[in-house]
Amino acid sequence: MTLTAFGDLELRVRRRVSGLIYGDNEGVRLGPGSVAEEIVRYQPGDDVRRIDWNVTARSMEPHVWRPRADHELETWVLLDETPSMAFGTDITEKGDLAAQVAGAIGLLTDGPGNRMGVARLTVDGMAYLRPLASRKAARRAVVTSDQPARDGVAEVDLTTAIDELSRRARRPGLRVIVSDLLGADGAIDRPFAWERALRRMAVRNQVVVVEIIDPRDLSLPDVGHLVLVDPESGRQREISTSDRRTRHAFDSAARRFRSDTTAAVRSTGCQHVVLRTDQDWLLELARFVQRWNRS
Structure with a gap:
């Protein structure tokens, strides 16, 4: 994303979502x-x-x-940039949407003394962008993330990434996990490995899980014979999408996985919002902020 595009994002965020996502912070000492x-x-x-x-x-x-004491808010965004995020069949790829979400979080938490850091989960492991003033961090996040994801199995999985961020960012604050929640092993059944890590993180922080999905994560279209390649493992499989039973099995498994991820996130005490590449994600984010501010 270019700086011009970031300016457009900032204008859209300011117009669509009013108020800080975290509210005004008051100290306890x-x-x-x-x-x-x-x-x-x-x-x-x-x-x-x-x-x-x-x-x-x-x-x-x-x-x-x-x-x-008036406490400044420290926000950390864990940005999933593994190969499964380099996928999109509609307006944008999941990785591009994730970067925009990171920018929006920075803009929404902008305030005197507030800072935001970004932890990037890539194939090569974790990369940290040190906390800056939230608006500066937002601009840096969307520009830095404008890089193609490399195929391959990530050296660090999402579970390890959450635990590592918890150890590194010791000051309590807001933690935002932006991911499709898809593991390299393809597991779709509970319990998910990342549940315990999220639960531990939520003990000392307010945690929001932003789940990014594409319409083709939810349903398989009838487009004939396909050769599908897993970008993380490199495994290939030939399937016929014209087979109604195949499409039904895929759709059922996808619905079950999304339902299970929702239940899993809620069980950890974290907030959960689902954003899609084919919908107005800012509108959905605005609705989430309003619900959270009322709770």
Whole structure:
């Protein structure tokens, strides 16, 4: 994605989604800030500008308020760039949509002191882009991710990537996993390996799983004889899509897999949103933000 395209994305995000995805953050310990946390007797050295005159008048002793610390939000986006994401049959590829989502997250969490880092899961392993101011990080994420994915089995799977990010990013904050949740082993039955990793991450962070899908992940069209190649393993299989039983078996397995991923993510205590390459993903993201802000 070019810088011009990023500018267009920023305009669309600002118009379609109002408010921060994470809301205003308030600390839980005393420290520099602006929101009154408690009223205490004045002690030598206290800031006289924080004298609470109402309490002072009632008690006949000077009292000051101590503020609650305002904490900046640190966001990390785990961006799946494995070969299965380099697939798309409609408007865009899953990997391109994932990069735009990373940019949107940066724009939505933009605020004073807020930062965002990006962890890229590629065939060669994990690559980290250190946290920057959220808007700068958003621009960097979409531009840096504009690279073709290399075929092959990833050295690090999604489970390991989640655990590694949890160990690396120790400060609690917002974690966003952007992936199609497809493993190199092709497993489609629960329990999924990444469930425990997500559950561990959610103990200290708010976690959102953004599942990226393409319409051809859900149904097999009748287009005759095909040779299908798994980009991650290189395995090939010849099938006839004209066979109704084959199409039905594929569709049933796809529906079951998506239903199981939804149940698995919810069981971890994480938020879950599904975005499709053939639909208005910003509209769906806006609806998700509104639901989350109301909860």
